[in-house]
Structure formats: C-alpha cells, structure tokens
Amino acid sequence: MQLTESIAKQIVKRSMKIIKHSVNVINEHGIIIGSGDPSRISRRHEGAVLAINENRIVEIDGATAKQLRGVKPGINLPIIFQHKVIGVVGISGDPAEVRNYGELVKMTAELIIEQSALTTQFQWNKRHREELVLQLIQGSQLNEAQLESIAERLDLDLSQPRIAAIVKVDSFNGEHLSLEHLQKLVELLEYPERDNLVAIASVSMNEVVVLKPITLSDGGWSRKEEEKRIQQLMQRIASEGKFTIRIALGSYFPTLQGLSKSFKTAKATIESSSSKGNVLFYQDNILPVIFHGxxxxxxxxxxxxxxxxxxxxxxxxxxxxxxxxxxxxxxxxxxxxxxxxxxxxxxxxxxxxxxxxxxxxxxxxxxxxxxxxxxxxxx
The missing domain is CATH 1.10.10.2840 (PucR C-terminal helix-turn-helix domain)
Structure with a gap:
C-alpha cells in the first residue's frame, strides 16, 4: 500500500476536525504530500525521514527545528500498514502540547489507509470477477486449470454447477437507464445470493449476465426450484431497485466450457421469444430459438x-x-x-x-x- 495525495488529504481533513493544530502527512521518501499548511507541500521533511528510517516517534523542539531542513516544532509518528512503515503523520506545535494527540492522529491515519486498501482490494476483486465471467461466457482460450487458478485467487468455486441467465433492463423507475443504475442492479443480483457471478454483458449497457448456481439430481437441474428463486429475485428487484426487467435462463451444459453454451441459449431466448412473460426459460422456447433469424x-x-x-x-x-x-x-x-x-x-x-x-x-x-x-x- 502506498500513500497517495488523495489519502493524505483525507487524513489531514479528518484529523484537523479533531485537533486545532496543523497536521502533515509525509510519504515514504520524506516528502510532505498533505498538510494543513499548503505552503509546506512537496517539501522534504528531515524529521520524518528519521522517523521512517528508525521506525520511532520523533519529537522536534524549537532548537532542533532550526538545525533541520523543512522542519517545524512538533511530533512525527510512523504510519504502519501490514507491519511496514509507509510514511509519517506529523502534528505541528510545541511537543508538550501536541504529544497527547499523537496516537489519536496516528490511529486516524492508519484507519483511513486500511479502509482505502480494503476498498481498492474490493474493486480489484470485483473487476477481475467480471473479467472471469466474460471469459467463461465468451468461450475462453484458457484451459480449465487456468480458469480454476484465477477463480481460486478470487475465492470462487467453479466446481459448482451453474446456468447462465440474462437480465435485460428496460427502465429504472421510469427513467433513462444509466451506468449507475446498472451497477445498482449488479449489486442486487450479487447479494444476498453471494454465489452468483455477475457481469455487465452488452455494449448497449442494458444487459447483465448471471452465472447462477443450480442443484443437480438424477433428473437434471430443478426448474421448479429456480422458478421460486427467480420470483424472489424479481420481487426484491422490483421493491428495492424499481427496475423493469426481463430474465431469460439458458440450458445446463456440464464443464466450464459449457457455460458459454448456456449463455448462448439464454441470449438467444431473450432475443427470439415473443412471449409476454418477464421470466423466460430456454426449454419453453427451443423452436423459436432455433428458428430465430x-x-x-x-x-x-x-x-x-x-x-x-x-x-x-x-x-x-x-x-x-x-x-x-x-x-x-x-x-x-x-x-x-x-x-x-x-x-x-x-x-x-x-x-x-x-x-x-x-x-x-x-x-x-x-x-x-x-x-x-x-x-x-x-x-
């Protein structure tokens, strides 16, 4: 994790709501990247360099400040992330006055950094989950071992049998559909059904693909069970999201390579069916799908x-x-x-x-x- 100017500004802003003294944030190179005193930004802070190199709190009084470059009286505390010093947070003022605020400001800084790291990791995971879904439905050139390796890093279970479903959005609460609306729909599809793999699947930005877990038995997968789940999903989307949607469920094909076939059957079903229903099953529309086009x-x-x-x-x-x-x-x-x-x-x-x-x-x-x-x- 690296301290950025954006994170530094957050630390300064939040800390200075708590204390009246100026707060500085210094990166791992000893350069001030955030400060309550804008004139100090981009300057090298020799006291912070000492705090980084020796991993200790460095207090600087008036006499010491005159001997160092870019330094004012105050206290400087190392910022620790995952047992590593990644920068310093400093409080300007008489060390005797600001000393009691040191640990509070340090804790504030480390909490903001931890939250930022979690957000970054979440976004990274989300982006790569979507990329994996697109790989699966488009018929990836990667073999199953490679796909499973990617899934393992994302903590996903690809051994779970799945079918593809396409959610086509007509409108959101009567408004024109935007990317934000579509992302809200993705969130509704992902939770609480945490095993759903979801991605925006069309250039027109009005379709979302869901790789839904199913339960297999001797008679195949249970359509009745899926109908129940889909109706629950429709109710949740209608009440929470106010979306007008249609859902098409494809057929089941074994192996990971079969997911692209399942997606094709779901896609063809929603494109070819003249049914007025808002939930469509490939099994009910096989002939219209085959003769579509x-x-x-x-x-x-x-x-x-x-x-x-x-x-x-x-x-x-x-x-x-x-x-x-x-x-x-x-x-x-x-x-x-x-x-x-x-x-x-x-x-x-x-x-x-x-x-x-x-x-x-x-x-x-x-x-x-x-x-x-x-x-x-x-x-």
Whole structure:
C-alpha cells in the first residue's frame, strides 16, 4: 500500500476536525504530500525521514527545528500498514502540547489507509470477477486449470454447477437507464445470493449476465426450484431497485466450457421469444430459438409463411388464425382448445376444414401441421 495525495488529504481533513493544530502527512521518501499548511507541500521533511528510517516517534523542539531542513516544532509518528512503515503523520506545535494527540492522529491515519486498501482490494476483486465471467461466457482460450487458478485467487468455486441467465433492463423507475443504475442492479443480483457471478454483458449497457448456481439430481437441474428463486429475485428487484426487467435462463451444459453454451441459449431466448412473460426459460422456447433469424433469410421465410399469408387474406376477423394459435398453445389438445375458445367440437372441426381450404395444408398430417406451427411462431 502506498500513500497517495488523495489519502493524505483525507487524513489531514479528518484529523484537523479533531485537533486545532496543523497536521502533515509525509510519504515514504520524506516528502510532505498533505498538510494543513499548503505552503509546506512537496517539501522534504528531515524529521520524518528519521522517523521512517528508525521506525520511532520523533519529537522536534524549537532548537532542533532550526538545525533541520523543512522542519517545524512538533511530533512525527510512523504510519504502519501490514507491519511496514509507509510514511509519517506529523502534528505541528510545541511537543508538550501536541504529544497527547499523537496516537489519536496516528490511529486516524492508519484507519483511513486500511479502509482505502480494503476498498481498492474490493474493486480489484470485483473487476477481475467480471473479467472471469466474460471469459467463461465468451468461450475462453484458457484451459480449465487456468480458469480454476484465477477463480481460486478470487475465492470462487467453479466446481459448482451453474446456468447462465440474462437480465435485460428496460427502465429504472421510469427513467433513462444509466451506468449507475446498472451497477445498482449488479449489486442486487450479487447479494444476498453471494454465489452468483455477475457481469455487465452488452455494449448497449442494458444487459447483465448471471452465472447462477443450480442443484443437480438424477433428473437434471430443478426448474421448479429456480422458478421460486427467480420470483424472489424479481420481487426484491422490483421493491428495492424499481427496475423493469426481463430474465431469460439458458440450458445446463456440464464443464466450464459449457457455460458459454448456456449463455448462448439464454441470449438467444431473450432475443427470439415473443412471449409476454418477464421470466423466460430456454426449454419453453427451443423452436423459436432455433428458428430465430429466419426472417433475415427472406425466401425461406416467405416459403414458410406463404400458407399463413393466404389464410390471413380470407380471414378478415382473424378467427381462423386465432383458432390455430390457441390450438398450438394448447399442445394440439382439441378438448382444451374448445374450452379456451368457448366453442363446440363441431365448430372447431369446421374451422380446421376452412384452414385446410385456405392454406392447402392438412392439420392432421404431422409434416403439414409442423409447417403451420412454425409459421405461427415465426409470424
């Protein structure tokens, strides 16, 4: 840890709120870098050099001060950090008057330095945690041993099975989203779920990626458990952060290399899903994810949607398209479709006949039914 001008100013400011005497902070080279008397800054303090070299308190009276350069009467105490002298704090005045303040000012200085060191370490850890997350989701060139070594230095457990989740932020309390807002969201995602690995994941600065711990069993990972945790998270974010967000959870893939695949499935889910829900699971959106981007392949998209286009032309009220959509949402269950639409089975059969007539596709044939389904989910 090195004394900086910023830390020195804090020490001087806080100490001089306690005592009326001028306080000086001297670095390890004996140069004054903070002082209640600005004219003394950048001067070499020979009394402080003695305190540093001999690691002892140096008192200077009026007579001694005349024999040394850059020195006034006062008391100089070594600043200790991790058992090492890193500088000196001095109090100007008659040693007999300021002696009683010495230990108090020294303690103040060392507490400020310790706090600064902890903050610096926290920021270093946070930055490197984010860099590790980005390495994992982007498919790092580092091997697993190297990634685990980095994680160990950050006190992280990469052996814990995880899935990727993407949190997309639409707004914060109705305001335009800023970097400060996004950092607040990161804090909400990190605590109290301390095992979450979190990083800002998009250039547009509106997406945060979370590598969430999961519990594996013989049947895979528990979606029900994750749904419960996600709902708790949504409630906390809504109450504490006032964010408007959507969350997409990817699939699970074993090994550290699998985290990049999990991220890709979560990313594709949030980009491709037309669902109005604010919590999305890849498992519920596999086909839309797989066919995402089809619209950019113009001729294929036109071929896929051609039957639906013909249907829409002769379905002015949208009754047939709605029937088809509900039928697929009910997993092609005729009874449930009739119940959802409040119609009789005969009415449904009649509408299916009309759909076949307009589209040229038979809903009772698996390949033609599949084509209709893909057209509906990609419209």
């Amino acid at each position: 089809l619209k950019q392949d113009t001729w294929r998209y036109e071929q896929l949607c051609q039957p639906l286009t013909r249907l829409k032309k002769n379905d002015s009220k949208g009754t047939l398209l709605k029937t088809l959509t509900v039928f697929f949402k009910q997993n092609c269950d005729i009874a449930q479709t009739c119940k959802a639409l409040y119609i009789h089975r005969n009415t449904l059969r009649y509408r299916f006949d009309k759909i076949q007539l307009e589209t040229g596709l038979d809903i009772n044939k698996i390949d033609e039914k599949t084509r209709l389904y893909l057209a509906v989910i990609n419209q």
